[in-house]
Amino acid sequence: MKRNLDIPFFRYADVLLMYAETQNYLNNGPTQAAKNALQEVRNRAGVGEELTIPNEQEAFDDAIVQERKWEFATEFTLRTDLIRMNRLAKELAKTKQAMKDLSDRKNEYANIPTYRLYKFHIDAQEYGDKFLAVDYIDLTDPSEIEVVKNVPTAKEEYDAFQEKILNIVKAHNIEVSNGDKWYPVNMFEAYTSTFNGNSRKMVGFRAGFNTLQIGKIIYTLPTGSAENGGKYPTWIESADGSDGLYYGFQENKSELCPFAAKSPGHPLVDNPNLTQLPGY
Numbered sequence: 001m002k003r004n005l006d007i008p009f010f011r012y013a014d015v016l017l018m019y020a021e022t023q024n025y026l027n028n029g030p031t032q033a034a035k036n037a038l039q040e041v042r043n044r045a046g047v048g049e050e051l052t053i054p055n056e057q058e059a060f061d062d063a064i065v066q067e068r069k070w071e072f073a074t075e076f077t078l079r080t081d082l083i084r085m086n087r088l089a090k091e092l093a094k095t096k097q098a099m100k101d102l103s104d105r106k107n108e109y110a111n112i113p114t115y116r117l118y119k120f121h122i123d124a125q126e127y128g129d130k131f132l133a134v135d136y137i138d139l140t141d142p143s144e145i146e147v148v149k150n151v152p153t154a155k156e157e158y159d160a161f162q163e164k165i166l167n168i169v170k171a172h173n174i175e176v177s178n179g180d181k182w183y184p185v186n187m188f189e190a191y192t193s194t195f196n197g198n199s200r201k202m203v204g205f206r207a208g209f210n211t212l213q214i215g216k217i218i219y220t221l222p223t224g225s226a227e228n229g230g231k232y233p234t235w236i237e238s239a240d241g242s243d244g245l246y247y248g249f250q251e252n253k254s255e256l257c258p259f260a261a262k263s264p265g266h267p268l269v270d271n272p273n274l275t276q277l278p279g280y
Helices: 012-026 032-045 057-071 078-084 088-104 142-149 155-171 194-203
Strands: 115-119 136-139 182-186
Touching: 012 032, 012 057, 032 057, 057 078, 078 088, 115 142, 115 155, 136 142, 136 155, 142 155, 155 182, 155 194, 182 194
Parallel strands: none
Antiparallel strands: 115 136, 115 182
């Protein structure tokens, strides 16, 4: 039966966190009721005993933001949350700096492994497979890294190389079944780099093993600044700062269209008759 009713649904966790947020804002710090609401969400998630609840307003605000990131990770609420809390610019800047540090492999990313071994799944492009949770091994042993660097290009060398790879997998106490294949990936090179492409081809990725079926910007540019010629890839930051994580963003401006052309005279940029509620 169809009805012309539009009934909004809120998860109870959302109600609790909104209440905690407003109590913190109205009282210049978290009330006991606000703390109880946050604690209830954490208890339900099974982490109530592991995390402390801040007493200061800004710290409690930080805790609410982080809790919402965890609680609603796949529910597309973060952007509007950050706009409402006037934190969008701060969070973007924080994320952008983290991406730069990752690209440079410094600070908290100083020791992040460059090479991984991934398990090849024959159904890696079919719905319902393990594509988003593929088994992998981070490689830190220099001798293992030297082995995986030498991906062969001749088919007659594939089996011998795969045997070396499987020996590394076994050395990491992972059981290997008949027919299993693993392949190395350089995490700081582009998805379409020669090394990564040859590696996927070696284990039997389908025709078009290096062909992208999605947007190309991220996948064709290396994550690593060194691998990108000493520059950040443009999806982190272009030379003039106009691309990357800040594309289309201007703090304290009204959002008109996030993908509007940037050139002067574009109707979605300069038309004063086009208005929208403040987005930032």
